[in-house]
Amino acid sequence: AADLLMLGIETSCDDTAAAVVRGDGEILSQVVSSQEDLLVRWGGVAPKMAEEAHSLAIDQVVQKALDDANVSENDLSAVAVTVGPGLSLCLRVGVHKARKIAKSFRLPIVGVHHMEAHALVSRLVNKDLDFPFLALLISGGHNLLVLAHGLGQYVQLGTTIDDAIGEAYDKSARWLGLDIRKGGGPALEQLALEGDPNAVKFSVPMRQHKDCNFSYAGLKTQVRLAIESRNISTDDIPISSATRDDRQIRANIAASFQRVAVLHLEERCQRAVEWALKMEPSIKYFVVSGGVASNQYVRTHLNQIAEKNGLQLVCPPPRLCTDNGVMIAWTGIEHFIAGRFDDPPAVDEPDDMQ
Ligand code: KG4
Numbered sequence: 001a002a003d004l005l006m007l008g009i010e011t012s013c014d015d016t017a018a019a020v021v022r023g024d025g026e027i028l029s030q031v032v033s034s035q036e037d038l039l040v041r042w043g044g045v046a047p048k049m050a051e052e053a054h055s056l057a058i059d060q061v062v063q064k065a066l067d068d069a070n071v072s073e074n075d076l077s078a079v080a081v082t083v084g085p086g087l088s089l090c091l092r093v094g095v096h097k098a099r100k101i102a103k104s105f106r107l108p109i110v111g112v113h114h115m116e117a118h119a120l121v122s123r124l125v126n127k128d129l130d131f132p133f134l135a136l137l138i139s140g141g142h143n144l145l146v147l148a149h150g151l152g153q154y155v156q157l158g159t160t161i162d163d164a165i166g167e168a169y170d171k172s173a174r175w176l177g178l179d180i181r182k183g184g185g186p187a188l189e190q191l192a193l194e195g196d197p198n199a200v201k202f203s204v205p206m207r208q209h210k211d212c213n214f215s216y217a218g219l220k221t222q223v224r225l226a227i228e229s230r231n232i233s234t235d236d237i238p239i240s241s242a243t244r245d246d247r248q249i250r251a252n253i254a255a256s257f258q259r260v261a262v263l264h265l266e267e268r269c270q271r272a273v274e275w276a277l278k279m280e281p282s283i284k285y286f287v288v289s290g291g292v293a294s295n296q297y298v299r300t301h302l303n304q305i306a307e308k309n310g311l312q313l314v315c316p317p318p319r320l321c322t323d324n325g326v327m328i329a330w331t332g333i334e335h336f337i338a339g340r341f342d343d344p345p346a347v348d349e350p351d352d353m354q
């Protein structure tokens with residue numbers, strides 16, 4: 001597998017990413033171009049804007065990934081690209097690019113599921129990680145607990161009934177007036193370090209539901225109400241110009257939010273571990289991945305759940321937790337080796353065909 005070379009392309013949300021990975025898991029290059037200023041100006045990902053930003057960035061990002069890896073398209077074994085889930089306008093930019101390369105250089109294409117890639121990149125990080133394993137995937141749009149029996153064989157144990165945890169981090173950060181250019185999650189995590197996690201009594205979601213599903217919409221609302229009731233007008237006063245007392249109040253809200261948001265994860269994961277071990281007693285690993293898994297508080301607390309249950313936590317390094325091309329290339333490799341890929345597009349296929 002070492003001589004396999006996979007290009008991975010990811011454009012499902014707001015990052016344009018590409019990477020070249022070798023069959024043995026060696027990362028030869030990794031390029032990410034993010035849309036920070038768009039996020040700030042539009043208050044979230046506006047699909048049409050995001051599509052334009054992807055279109056502008058994609059050629060350069062892919063070229064840089066090839067250059068950094070010191071390879072040309074001719075050296076590649078195949079091209080892997082995210083086909084979903086995500087914003088369809090954005091996904092199309094990546095798919096179009098992948099098909100163009102595949103057509104010109106006669107390369108097979110591997111269509112990759114974004115969430116599967118978040119889960120499987122853990123196998124690149126830890127070569128001992130065999131199926132079956134339990135995975136918690138936490139990002140801006142998804143909150144999933146899955147039992148991975150094998151490649152392409154996943155049983156969903158839980159999902160969110162409304163928002164994902166990343167969405168709650170992002171909105172809370174915005175309402176708290178944080179500088180979200182590097183993402184709402186990291187900004188809130190930072191501020192929470194200054195706060196008292198027990199200062200605000202937020203209630204833990206879904207305790208009466210004895211299952212593995214999640215809910216973050218209610219907690220989001222609790223944060224908004226906490227801000228409103230304390231009369232800190234965060235829309236027009238950014239944290240950088242807040243008074244000392246005001247900053248402390250915001251930090252307390254941030255820390256209290258984070259404590260309860262993660263406690264909710266812990267409670268659902270504890271139950272999922274119990275369910276999973278009943279179904280697959282041989283499980284040894286607990287994988288935690290997706291953008292929110294780059295949070296240190298999250299990592300520490302989920303490691304405690306793993307240890308308490310005799311499992312080993314596998315949490316990829318932060319740059320492989322947030323959206324990236326490496327996870328797409330690696331998942332492409334896993335499927336390619338298993339014989340799951342599409343032939344190159346026909347030479348007479350028009351370039352604009354998806
Ligand atoms: O996986 P990802 O990069 O993109 C999606 O597939 O959604 O996840 C992005 C999410 C965002 O909501 C972002 O705020 C959150 O991950 N995130 C964090 C941290 N870093 C990224 N949330 C909390 N703490 C962090 N350090």
Ligand code: ZN
Nearest residue numbers: 139290291323
């Ligand atoms: Zn993601």
